[in-house]
Amino acid sequence: MSDFKLARRVAELPPYLFARIDKVKKEVAARGVDIISLGIGDPDLPTPDFIIDALCEAARKPVNHRYPDYEGLESFRSSVAGWYGRRFGVDLDPKTEVVNLIGSKEGIAHFALAVTDPGDVNLVCSPNYPVYPITTDFAGGETVFIPQLEENGFLPDLDSISPELWERAKSIYVNFPNNPTAAMATPEFFRKLVERARETNTIVLHDAAYTEIYFDENKRPMSILEIPGAKDVAVEFHSLSKTYNMTGWRVGMAVGNPQLIGALGNIKTNVDSGCFQAVQEAAIVAMEKGDAHVAETRKIYRQRRDVMVEALHKAGIECRVPDATIYLWAKVPAGYTSAQFVTKVIEETGVVITPGSGFGAAGEGFFRISLTVPTERLEEAASRISSL
Numbered sequence: 001m002s003d004f005k006l007a008r009r010v011a012e013l014p015p016y017l018f019a020r021i022d023k024v025k026k027e028v029a030a031r032g033v034d035i036i037s038l039g040i041g042d043p044d045l046p047t048p049d050f051i052i053d054a055l056c057e058a059a060r061k062p063v064n065h066r067y068p069d070y071e072g073l074e075s076f077r078s079s080v081a082g083w084y085g086r087r088f089g090v091d092l093d094p095k096t097e098v099v100n101l102i103g104s105k106e107g108i109a110h111f112a113l114a115v116t117d118p119g120d121v122n123l124v125c126s127p128n129y130p131v132y133p134i135t136t137d138f139a140g141g142e143t144v145f146i147p148q149l150e151e152n153g154f155l156p157d158l159d160s161i162s163p164e165l166w167e168r169a170k171s172i173y174v175n176f177p178n179n180p181t182a183a184m185a186t187p188e189f190f191r192k193l194v195e196r197a198r199e200t201n202t203i204v205l206h207d208a209a210y211t212e213i214y215f216d217e218n219k220r221p222m223s224i225l226e227i228p229g230a231k232d233v234a235v236e237f238h239s240l241s242k243t244y245n246m247t248g249w250r251v252g253m254a255v256g257n258p259q260l261i262g263a264l265g266n267i268k269t270n271v272d273s274g275c276f277q278a279v280q281e282a283a284i285v286a287m288e289k290g291d292a293h294v295a296e297t298r299k300i301y302r303q304r305r306d307v308m309v310e311a312l313h314k315a316g317i318e319c320r321v322p323d324a325t326i327y328l329w330a331k332v333p334a335g336y337t338s339a340q341f342v343t344k345v346i347e348e349t350g351v352v353i354t355p356g357s358g359f360g361a362a363g364e365g366f367f368r369i370s371l372t373v374p375t376e377r378l379e380e381a382a383s384r385i386s387s388l
């Protein structure tokens with residue numbers, strides 16, 4: 001067998017964070033315990049039928065069997081612009097300020113290649129989606145983590161970033177509503193972020209995957225592009241994955257600053273060949289006809305949230321009631337690290353949850369619950385946790 005020397009970026013990847021937990025889960029399952037997995041951020045609800053019907057119809061058109069344009073159908077980009085206009089009051093030029101993505105993870109990952117040179121610094125507000133620092137590393141850049149602390153409502157303290165670091169930083173990654181903390185940005189926070197970024201020529205990358213999964217009509221999550229001047233510095237990544245239960249379909253979009261959208265497009269044209277046009281056509285139908293369905297989805301998550309928060313509180317576990325996302329971010333009881341507590345919960349109850357430390361050092365002391373199982377299963381998981 002040959003043994004090749006792999007690239008540093010692969011050879012030095014941090015060990016798979018959840019491998020140990022996976023092992024414990026398998027051991028517990030082997031004992032015959034009924035496992036309830038609340039570990040993965042992947043909706044259990046199906047994609048609505050009207051979107052599937054649109055895909056089937058579009059899949060029969062031969063024109064859709066050919067290579068798509070990497071930037072997406074003009075009709076898809078116009079539909080994104082229309083959706084942003086209706087939902088956020090944000091004006092986008094579909095030709096220059098919107099690009100289609102093969103899921104927003106694809107765009108987030110490729111974006112680092114478009115702006116990061118070896119030695120460049122990117123700021124990542126943490127706990128964080130692991131893709132941000134990994135792809136900075138792939139591009140030869142360096143990540144500086146900005147902690148999102150409980151005492152600041154899990155928002156990063158922008159004043160804690162020194163003027164020198166602002167000057168050095170190429171970009172800053174933010175994600176609201178947040179995975180894993182479920183925190184929402186305030187308009188003041190976004191305003192200040194845009195202001196600092198404009199003063200210091202820093203790119204703002206906003207991952208907005210969860211803006212539609214909210215529970216209070218008076219606190220609807222914002223697009224960062226609602227802030228005047230944001231388009232000078234910001235790119236926002238969005239996705240149909242969580243909004244319409246379409247994680248497997250791989251379709252999303254990046255919108256905002258035209259120079260940066262163009263640069264991302266430039267990377268994409270060299271490495272991918274776009275998203276299946278039939279999927280884009282179905283995505284258009286989702287964006288244009290999906291509002292009533294998303295409203296139902298919000299109700300389901302809200303009910304699940306209430307069941308689980310109550311159970312945690314009964315068990316004496318601290319957990320804020322989130323206003324958005326499909327997650328609960330709860331505090332590990334005193335005397336355990338995140339990993340120890342998560343292991344104990346799996347071993348004693350068969351309920352799989354995610355240690356906060358899996359999202360970076362700033363997540364230590366917390367665990368994440370995904371509300372992605374039917375209510376009956378969530379009630380069962382809740383009752384097991386309550387009896388811990």
Ligand SMILES: *Cc1c(COP(=O)(O)O)cnc(C)c1O
Nearest residue numbers: 103104105129179209239241252
């Ligand atoms: C789920 C999720 C996404 C969406 O990813 P897709 O590639 O569009 O499916 C993006 N960012 C975060 C933080 C997520 O949790």
